Amino acid sequence: MVDYSGYATESAWRDTRSVLGLKNAIICLVMLAALSPASAFSHVLQVGPGRTFTSIAKAVAAARPGDVIKVWPLGGNRAYRRTTVEVTTSGLTIESGIPGKFVKINGSGFNYSGRGAVPRGIFQFNPGANHCVLRGFALYGAHNHSFNGAGVRINAANNVLVSHCYIHGNDMGIMSNGDLPHGTGADQQIEFCHITRNGSYKQPGYNHNLYLGGTSALIRGCNISHALTGHDIKSRCHITWIEYCYVHGSNNREIDLVDDKVNTAAPGSDAVILGCVIAKGRGNGNHQVIHFGQDGGGPHNGTLFVIHNTIRTPWSGPVFVISASGAHIVCFDNKIIGPRGRLSLTLFIHGAKAGNFSGSGNWLSTGYGIWQKTLGGRLIPWPQARRLLPPTDLSVNARQLKFLRHGQLVNWPGTSAGAGKN
Numbered sequence: 001m002v003d004y005s006g007y008a009t010e011s012a013w014r015d016t017r018s019v020l021g022l023k024n025a026i027i028c029l030v031m032l033a034a035l036s037p038a039s040a041f042s043h044v045l046q047v048g049p050g051r052t053f054t055s056i057a058k059a060v061a062a063a064r065p066g067d068v069i070k071v072w073p074l075g076g077n078r079a080y081r082r083t084t085v086e087v088t089t090s091g092l093t094i095e096s097g098i099p100g101k102f103v104k105i106n107g108s109g110f111n112y113s114g115r116g117a118v119p120r121g122i123f124q125f126n127p128g129a130n131h132c133v134l135r136g137f138a139l140y141g142a143h144n145h146s147f148n149g150a151g152v153r154i155n156a157a158n159n160v161l162v163s164h165c166y167i168h169g170n171d172m173g174i175m176s177n178g179d180l181p182h183g184t185g186a187d188q189q190i191e192f193c194h195i196t197r198n199g200s201y202k203q204p205g206y207n208h209n210l211y212l213g214g215t216s217a218l219i220r221g222c223n224i225s226h227a228l229t230g231h232d233i234k235s236r237c238h239i240t241w242i243e244y245c246y247v248h249g250s251n252n253r254e255i256d257l258v259d260d261k262v263n264t265a266a267p268g269s270d271a272v273i274l275g276c277v278i279a280k281g282r283g284n285g286n287h288q289v290i291h292f293g294q295d296g297g298g299p300h301n302g303t304l305f306v307i308h309n310t311i312r313t314p315w316s317g318p319v320f321v322i323s324a325s326g327a328h329i330v331c332f333d334n335k336i337i338g339p340r341g342r343l344s345l346t347l348f349i350h351g352a353k354a355g356n357f358s359g360s361g362n363w364l365s366t367g368y369g370i371w372q373k374t375l376g377g378r379l380i381p382w383p384q385a386r387r388l389l390p391p392t393d394l395s396v397n398a399r400q401l402k403f404l405r406h407g408q409l410v411n412w413p414g415t416s417a418g419a420g421k422n
Contacts, residue, residue: 006101048072048097056094057085065091071137072097079104079138084112086119087129087157094123096136102166108141112149120144121153121175127184129157135164142170147203148211150175156184156214166194171207173198173224178214180238180263185214188237192221199228205252205285208234213260215239225249229285236260240271247276251283255290259298259324269302270390273309280313287315293323294350301326305389306359308382312337316367317344325351331359332388333380336368343367361385 045059045067046052053059059069069092074080083105085094096103107122114120122139125132139151151167154160154176167173173195178185190210199207208230210219216239223246224232232250233242235257247254255278257271258264271292280289289311292304304327311334313319319336322329336345345368346357361380364372380388 006098042066042068045069046072046097049075056080056083060085060087060089060092060094063089063092065089067091068093068095070095070097071103073101073103077104079106081106081108082110083107083122084110084119085123086117087123087125087132088127090128090130091132092129093133093135095133099136102136102138104138104140106141107139107143107149107170110142112142112144113146114144114148114153119153120148120155121150121172122170123151124153124155125157125160127156129160131159132157133161133163135161138166138168140167140169142172143200144171147171147200147207148175151198154178154185154188154214156182158184158186158215159189160187161189161191162193163189163191164193167209168194168196168198170198171200172211173209175211176214176217179260180215180266183215185212185237186216188212188214188217190217190219190222194223196223196225197228199230199251201229204229206230208232208256209250210234212237212240213263215263217241219243219245221245226281227251231256234258235271236263238263238266238269241274242272242276243274245276246279248279249281249283250285251281252285253288253291254278254280256295257290257292257304259294259296259300261296261298264294264300264302265298267301269300271302271304272389273304273306274389275307276309278309278311280311280315282314287313287317288321288347289313289319291321291323292329293321293327293352295323299326300324303328303330306331306334307385307389308333310335310337314339316341318347319345320357321347321349322352322356323348323350325353327352328356328358330388331357331362331375332385333361334359335363336365338365338367341367342369345371 047056047059105122112120122142123134142149142151148171150172151170152162152174156178176185195209198209209224209227210233212235214237217237218241221244226249229251231253232247233255293300359375360377362375
């Protein structure tokens with residue numbers, strides 16, 4: 001059970017964060033503002049018992065760019081029911097009225113169809129709803145007849161930040177879309193969220209905790225776990241950056257980074273997995289841990305950088321799958337832990353070659369055999385390993401190594417022992 005009483009706040013909660021861009025045709029992501037864009041003309045609209053608005057949707061409809069919408073919990077910690085919030089205004093901040101306390105929204109009983117004016121998520125950010133922030137909500141019970149009702153949908157909007165939210169028990173946790181040529185679905189940021197047990201047994205394998213598309217996405221400091229039938233993280237973005245997350249317990253792959261006919265055909269369709277603990281679940285689905293390549297027959301021209309992670313699996317393998325001729329994986333300074341016996345580290349399909357997989361400084365269980373010599377060796381010092389990452393303007397050392405667990409920010413589980421705990 002999750003404690004709904006609240007989530008931890010940070011001193012940096014109200015700091016404005018810097019923006020990253022794409023550099024030299026490889027990964028750079030925009031770090032979004034931690035609050036809405038500053039505006040001398042912004043207003044605070046209040047929602048909840050005894051406040052101006054009783055409906056979040058009505059407050060959003062009345063808001064102007066740059067406004068802040070504060071939502072107070074209902075009495076007795078009850079949930080708002082069957083809520084639909086379609087955002088088309090830029091620069092809105094929608095947040096819990098009590099810092100550190102979740103506002104619960106239960107979508108059960110509503111059909112989040114995505115048809116006409118009906119959104120496909122409890123909160124849906126439509127084109128033009130750029131530079132918006134969603135913070136401090138517990139979102140659950142979003143379903144539809146297509147089995148893809150979401151807690152949050154980023155619908156071709158840019159610079160959307162989802163922060164300190166607990167998203168569970170929906171068809172999809174967070175879903176997004178957009179395309180690189182038009183620069184949509186750009187600079188999505190998901191930080192310090194607990195996203196767990198989303199999916200549908202009525203369409204097994206097609207519903208995920210995260211199902212992302214668009215230009216770029218950053219997932220930071222999150223606890224993402226136990227996708228019911230699909231993957232914990234699935235992305236078709238041109239750029240996907242996952243850092244300091246705890247990803248574990250999925251019934252299928254923990255991380256599935258695959259093709260889009262537009263977004264991944266461009267050069268530099270890269271991804272980064274940095275400083276994460278990844279623990280493969282014991283479910284009956286796919287036993288592979290990380291997949292980079294294609295599942296729809298399209299190209300994937302880029303590199304996955306896997307650096308400073310702990311990866312643990314109870315299965316004999318493979319840990320990594322590369323499935324496109326233009327896809328590559330490089331691994332540095334990871335600890336990869338498998339069970340006893342002979343283990344398989346990699347699988348190459350759909351034109352991928354063994355030369356597409358490389359790295360050094362890794363520690364591997366003895367069962368991985370020749371890969372211990374091929375990928376092993378001395379740990380690469382951090383200043384050197386950091387230069388292996390695609391360039392960014394953000395100091396990695398300054399990033400807070402915390403993630404959201406049961407509604408509270410706790411220390412990131414940086415040891416192999418921590419990787420196996422739910």
